[in-house]
Amino acid sequence: MEIEEVLARYVDKIYPSKEQFLKVLNSGKKLTIYHGVDPTGPQLHLGHSTNYLLLRFLQDLGHKIIFLIGDFTARIGDPSDKNATRKPLSENQIKENIKNYKQQIEKIISFQKPNAAEFRFNSEWFDQIALKDFFGLTFNFTAQQMIERDLFQKRIKEGKPLSLNEFFYPIFQAYDSVALKVDAEIGGTDQTFNMLIGRTLVERLLNKEKFVITTPLLINPKTNQKMMSKTEGNYIALNNQPKEMFGKIMALPDETIIPCFEMCTTVSLQLIKQYE
Numbered sequence: 001m002e003i004e005e006v007l008a009r010y011v012d013k014i015y016p017s018k019e020q021f022l023k024v025l026n027s028g029k030k031l032t033i034y035h036g037v038d039p040t041g042p043q044l045h046l047g048h049s050t051n052y053l054l055l056r057f058l059q060d061l062g063h064k065i066i067f068l069i070g071d072f073t074a075r076i077g078d079p080s081d082k083n084a085t086r087k088p089l090s091e092n093q094i095k096e097n098i099k100n101y102k103q104q105i106e107k108i109i110s111f112q113k114p115n116a117a118e119f120r121f122n123s124e125w126f127d128q129i130a131l132k133d134f135f136g137l138t139f140n141f142t143a144q145q146m147i148e149r150d151l152f153q154k155r156i157k158e159g160k161p162l163s164l165n166e167f168f169y170p171i172f173q174a175y176d177s178v179a180l181k182v183d184a185e186i187g188g189t190d191q192t193f194n195m196l197i198g199r200t201l202v203e204r205l206l207n208k209e210k211f212v213i214t215t216p217l218l219i220n221p222k223t224n225q226k227m228m229s230k231t232e233g234n235y236i237a238l239n240n241q242p243k244e245m246f247g248k249i250m251a252l253p254d255e256t257i258i259p260c261f262e263m264c265t266t267v268s269l270q271l272i273k274q275y276e
Contacts, residue, residue, distance in 0.1 A: 001057070003061075007021075010053060010215055011216075013214045014212070014213050015196065021184075024183075025061070030062055031064070032182045032183050033055065033064065033066070033186060034182045035051050035052075035185070035187060036068035036187070037070065038069075039074050039097035039098045039101065040074060040097070042099070043238070043239060043240075044104045044105065044237065044238045044239075045228045046238070047226070047227065047229075048238075049263070050218070051186050051188065052109055053265075054213070056108050059115060064118070065117040066117065066180055066182070067109065067119050068180070070122050070173070070176075071095075072121075072172070073126075073173060074094050075088050076088060077165065079151060080194060085162070102119055104238040104239045120180070124179075125175070137175060141171065143167075146170070170194045174194070174198035175201065177198035177202050178198075178205050182202070182210060183210065183211065184213055186213045186214075187215065188215055188217050189215070189216060189217055190217060192212070195212040198210065218259060219259070222253065227256060227260075257275070258275070258276050261275065
């Protein structure tokens with residue numbers, strides 16, 4: 001696939017713009033690009049695969065790919081796309097959840113030379129950071145910036161509690177970009193707020209551009225409901241046994257077939273059009 005087709009297929013938006021990102025890609029500069037995931041369960045699923053397919057394409061172009069496990073931030077709980085405060089995970093739960101992550105991810109992303117992707121953990125820096133240094137980061141943002149977040153406004157209107165750690169979570173995720181000194185971050189549209197906070201922090205602390213690349217979520221076009229959710233348990237895992245995966249795919253509603261082809265495979269758009 002050509003880069004234009006890849007971006008049109010797997011990308012929702014690019015900040016500051018697709019044109020600027022393409023200009024850098026075409027310049028021959030090798031970028032450091034990362035994607036992060038909090039280990040809230042032991043399995044990764046097809047809803048994540050859009051990110052991984054995009055990462056693999058960029059890896060094949062020669063860019064440095066970092067897959068970051070939020071083993072520290074999982075202890076806090078990402079509020080993104082949640083109607084209630086997440087329960088923080090214990091260190092033992094996190095260790096158990098991440099045991100097979102690498103084997104699942106390498107079905108798509110290569111951890112072999114040449115240009116092997118890196119597998120990192122954000123506890124590398126957060127277990128070392130001093131409290132005074134963390135509070136130094138908070139001076140870059142205001143309470144108004146955090147409270148304006150749509151999901152927080154929704155919870156306030158519904159009278160649901162907001163924990164203080166949920167306000168801090170985007171700053172923790174933002175610092176991952178600084179610690180890794182990345183040029184770009186890839187994540188679902190539900191992570192846009194967190195990733196843009198990271199863009200601000202990279203600009204202020206590293207004085208450099210950080211591209212934010214959002215990928216569309218896998219949505220049932222008929223119900224507008226998210227199709228793959230670890231919280232609700234209705235997902236197709238990357239490490240399901242073949243028969244189990246086949247059965248789950250065959251059970252998908254008809255209206256989801258084309259979105260799954262487009263976002264979870266590398267089947268050509270021409271062939272997908274024929275299936276449609």
